[in-house]
Amino acid sequence: MKTLSFPRLTRVAIAIIFSSHVAQPCALARAKQANQEKEQKRHIILAHSPKAIPELRMIRMQGIEGEDWLNEFELEYKNFSEKPIYYICIYVILPETGPYGGTAGFRLEFGNPEFSHISRYATTEDVALKPGESHVFKINKEHIKNHWDYLEHWTGQKGFSPVITKVEVDLYRVSFGDGTTYVAGELLPRKNRN
Numbered sequence: 637m638k639t640l641s642f643p644r645l646t647r648v649a650i651a652i653i654f655s656s657h658v659a660q661p662c663a664l665a666r667a668k669q670a671n672q673e674k675e676q677k678r679h680i681i682l683a684h685s686p687k688a689i690p691e692l693r694m695i696r697m698q699g700i701e702g703e704d705w706l707n708e709f710e711l712e713y714k715n716f717s718e719k720p721i722y723y724i725c726i727y728v729i730l731p732e733t734g735p736y737g738g739t740a741g742f743r744l745e746f747g748n749p750e751f752s753h754i755s756r757y758a759t760t761e762d763v764a765l766k767p768g769e770s771h772v773f774k775i776n777k778e779h780i781k782n783h784w785d786y787l788e789h790w791t792g793q794k795g796f797s798p799v800i801t802k803v804e805v806d807l808y809r810v811s812f813g814d815g816t817t818y819v820a821g822e823l824l825p826r827k828n829r830n
Contacts (some may be wrong), residue, residue: 678705683727683806688821691717692724692810695770700803706780711744711773711805720764722813723751726773729804733787740783741804744773751811754824758813 699708
């Protein structure tokens with residue numbers, strides 16, 4: 637039986653090529669696994685204390701894990717007050733996906749956006765979240781698609797999909813349609829009807 641003999645330099649080169657072919661798939665597998673672990677560990681940050689707006693509280697959140705989590709994501713808020721709520725605006729912010737170091741996200745709304753003006757008073761035709769009722773907020777699928785398309789365009793990478801580990805939920809505006817309005821967790825001075 638003949639043994640092959642290579643000069644020392646050739647043996648080193650063969651060892652490097654062999655180890656890089658074996659190590660590369662292992663490194664890729666480890667990176668993919670680390671990404672999946674990161675993706676599963678998503679942290680929710682509430683922009684304001686739930687006590688800031690005691691009349692309206694989140695009672696359920698689901699769909700925060702998994703690869704397609706934005707399409708499954710739901711927030712359910714309940715009216716704990718004794719009067720109807722005519723407008724709710726919630727921002728779901730993804731701080732890690734904004735271009736140029738900014739933030740990006742989605743706006744979820746219930747009711748008529750005209751109630752974002754404190755001078756707007758409710759009429760009998762306006763839709764309301766009555767006392768004791770709850771509403772489930774979902775992100776519009778078209779907005780999700782537009783968001784990813786924009787990120788692909790901005791990065792120049794087809795199929796760009798950043799790892800998202802932080803999600804900020806900002807119950808930004810709540811209007812009772814009677815001059816009572818919360819903005820960013822603060823109760824605005826009541827504007828009386830003229």
